[in-house]
Amino acid sequence: MREKHLNSPVGYAMGMLAMMIPVQAFSSYYSYYYVEKLGLAVGLATLARTIYLIWDALDQPIFGYLSDMTRTRFGRRRPWIIAAMPLFICSFVMVFAVPEGIEGMQLFTWFLIALMLYETVSTVLWVNYGALFPELFRGDRPRAKASAIQQVFQIIALLIASALTPILFTAYGFRNMALLFGLAFALFMSICMLYVREKEDIHQEAPLKFMEAFRETLKNKEFWIFNIANSFAQTVNGLLGSIIPFYAKYVLKVPESQVSILLASIFVSVIPLVAVWYWVVRKLGGVKGWRLALAFYGLSVIPLWFAKDLGSGIAAGAIAGFGLSGFLVTPAVISGQIIDRDTLKTGRRREGIYTAVAGFITRSSGLISALSFWIVGMLFGYVSGTNPGPNPEATFKILVSAVPFSLLMVSFVISMFLRIPPNDQKKADLE
Numbered sequence: 262m263r264e265k266h267l268n269s270p271v272g273y274a275m276g277m278l279a280m281m282i283p284v285q286a287f288s289s290y291y292s293y294y295y296v297e298k299l300g301l302a303v304g305l306a307t308l309a310r311t312i313y314l315i316w317d318a319l320d321q322p323i324f325g326y327l328s329d330m331t332r333t334r335f336g337r338r339r340p341w342i343i344a345a346m347p348l349f350i351c352s353f354v355m356v357f358a359v360p361e362g363i364e365g366m367q368l369f370t371w372f373l374i375a376l377m378l379y380e381t382v383s384t385v386l387w388v389n390y391g392a393l394f395p396e397l398f399r400g401d402r403p404r405a406k407a408s409a410i411q412q413v414f415q416i417i418a419l420l421i422a423s424a425l426t427p428i429l430f431t432a433y434g435f436r437n438m439a440l441l442f443g444l445a446f447a448l449f450m451s452i453c454m455l456y457v458r459e460k461e462d463i464h465q466e467a468p469l470k471f472m473e474a475f476r477e478t479l480k481n482k483e484f485w486i487f488n489i490a491n492s493f494a495q496t497v498n499g500l501l502g503s504i505i506p507f508y509a510k511y512v513l514k515v516p517e518s519q520v521s522i523l524l525a526s527i528f529v530s531v532i533p534l535v536a537v538w539y540w541v542v543r544k545l546g547g548v549k550g551w552r553l554a555l556a557f558y559g560l561s562v563i564p565l566w567f568a569k570d571l572g573s574g575i576a577a578g579a580i581a582g583f584g585l586s587g588f589l590v591t592p593a594v595i596s597g598q599i600i601d602r603d604t605l606k607t608g609r610r611r612e613g614i615y616t617a618v619a620g621f622i623t624r625s626s627g628l629i630s631a632l633s634f635w636i637v638g639m640l641f642g643y644v645s646g647t648n649p650g651p652n653p654e655a656t657f658k659i660l661v662s663a664v665p666f667s668l669l670m671v672s673f674v675i676s677m678f679l680r681i682p683p684n685d686q687k688k689a690d691l692e
Contacts, residue, residue, distance in 0.1 A: 268397050270407040272456030274414040276342075276390050279449035281418035283353050283442040286426045287379070288502045289524070291356060292634070294435055297507070297646035299359060301368050303638050309373040310631040313380055320381055325388050325617020336459035337613070338389040345385040346450055350443035352379040357435035387620055392612035395597040396460060401547050408593040409539040415589065416531045421445075423524035427517055477607060478618055484599050486679045487592075488619045493672035494555055494588055496626035497562070497665040500633060501527070501581070508565075508661045511653040513574045526575040530582030531589065538590040547594035552676045554587025559669030561585070566662035598681050633664050 295301040324341075331337040355375045363371060398407040422442070429438035478484065505527075509520045542550040561584030564577035600615050637643075637659050642650025650656070 267456055267458055269456065270398070270410040272453060273393065273397060273407065274411040274453075275449050275456070276453035277411050278414040278418045279446045279453060280386060280390070281415050282422045282449075283349075283439070283446050284383070285419045285422035285502065286438070286442055287353065287356060288499055289423065289506065290426060290430070290435075291376075292503045293506045294357060295359075295368070295372055299368055300364065300645050300647050301372060302645055303635050303643070305369045306372070307631045307635040309369060309376055310628060312373060313376050314628050316377055317380060317384070320384055321388065321617045321620050322614060323617075324385055325392075325614040325620075328389050328392060328613035328617075329611050338393050338459060339454055339457065341385055341389040342450070343454060345382050345389075346447060349379075349382045349386060350447060352382050353443050353446075354436065354439045355379070357430075357439040384617075384620065388613060388617045391616040391620065393457060393459070394593060395600045395612050397457070398597070399601075401594055401598075402543060404594045404597045405539050405542040405547075405590065408590050409535045411593070412535045412586070412589040413532055416528050416535075419528045420525055423528060424521045427521050431517065477603065478611070478614055481599065481603065483602070483679060483681060484615070484619070486675060487595055487599060490555070490672045490675035490679070491592055491619075492626045493629070493668045493675070494558065496629045496633075496668050497558070498585070498588070499626060500630045500660065500665060500668075501562075503630065504634075504657060504660045507653075508657045509574070511649070511657050512661070513568060513570055515571045515574070519571055523571065523574050523578055526578035527582045527585065530579040531586040534583055534586035535590050538587045541587070542591060542594055547591065547598055548679055548681055550587075551591035551595050552673065552679075554584070554591045555669060555673040555676055558584030558588050559666055559673060562662050562665040562669070566658055595679075595681070602681070629668070633660060637664065 292306065296303060296306055328337055328341055331340065333340055352375065356379050359368065359371055394404075394407070394411075398404045426438060426442075429441060433441075505524055506517075506520050509515050509523050510517075513523070515523070538550065538554060541553065544550075545553065561581045564580050565574075568574040568577040596615070596619065600612055603611060603615065637656055638650075641652050641656040641659075643653050643656045644650065
């Protein structure tokens with residue numbers, strides 16, 4: 262039975278389920294927890310994210326290169342993932358386990374240290390998990406299918422986290438909520454590792470030297486166009502997730518207990534729609550499908566501007582889910598194509614360093630998100646939950662609709678410059 266499902270899309274997707282439950286809880290509520298609940302100023306929260314990004318710029322490519330260089334009988338990626346699992350649980354709990362009574366600079370210091378530890382261990386997990394994808398699944402159709410299944414599991418994780426997070430922290434507190442999600446992560450990631458095995462033939466390749474590896478990666482034009490476009494779109498994902506609790510409170514004026522309903526409206530619609538985007542990729546190819554997804558995503562956030570209550574918010578969220586589903590499915594296909602072309606050129610599979618550098622570019626979108634929050638908040642006088650300013654409704658309408666629309670239009674324009682010759686892709690699929 263186990264051999265039958267070895268390296269199956271479902272087995273691999275269990276890792277996405279494992280990571281996205283705590284990650285969604287983190288991305289949706291860490292700002293709300295520190296800014297709204299604990300009173301950390303938005304400016305200090307933005308400063309902490311900026312310091313983290315400086316470190317993230319260093320650790321992402323280092324861990325990617327170390328992963329590519331790893332040679333063990335258990336594979337290159339699996340040992341890193343297994344070793345990082347307990348550290349991830351500890352750092353995730355630390356984010357939401359702030360000691361009582363600390364405030365001001367003490368709160369800022371705790372937030373910064375917890376954030377850097379959490380993001381460092383997350384880097385190890387995401388780099389190595391992401392590097393497995395192009396190795397295990399070759400060609401547009403297998404990758405589109407695997408990506409679609411992976412995103413279904415991601416949406417299930419988002420629904421679980423979105424529905425349970427406010428219930429759990431209301432009933433048991435943020436610390437115990439984090440502990441429960443950490444245990445769920447351990448269970449599902451263990452199942453993933455049980456059903457994933459790396460291909461033995463690539464373990465014997467001699468890796469490129471550190472500087473040579475970076476030169477080959479950084480001078481790849483297609484890589485930069487794709488990931489810069491993706492970074493703007495990824496900003497929207499993070500921005501929507503973190504702003505929805507504020508949007509629900511100040512724009513829709515619904516209680517905290519109903520925030521999970523609003524988040525669910527976005528994610529539920531995604532599950533059936535990933536099949537639509539799988540069909541789009543099969544018909545149009547990876548690049549055109551990805552480009553179309555960005556355009557639809559941009560249009561889909563417009564209705565959020567006009568929502569006035571929970572009912573209209575749910576309807577607008579469902580529409581946004583259609584655009585989100587396309588962006589979740591299509592990028593993995595393009596990323597695989599870029600790595601395949603690099604393999605043809607260098608004679609080596611270098612998923613780790615490509616995944617790492619791409620991860621830094623897209624995760625740096627967190628800075629754009631944080632700056633957007635700070636700038637719009639400053640313009641409208643929002644400082645924190647204890648000092649929301651004269652017009653918090655306008656603040657969060659702009660952050661949930663106008664800013665995402667603008668970012669996605671930038672992403673779409675950049676995507677028009679990406680060209681991947683189809684003949685090169687066919688050769689790579691045969692390797």
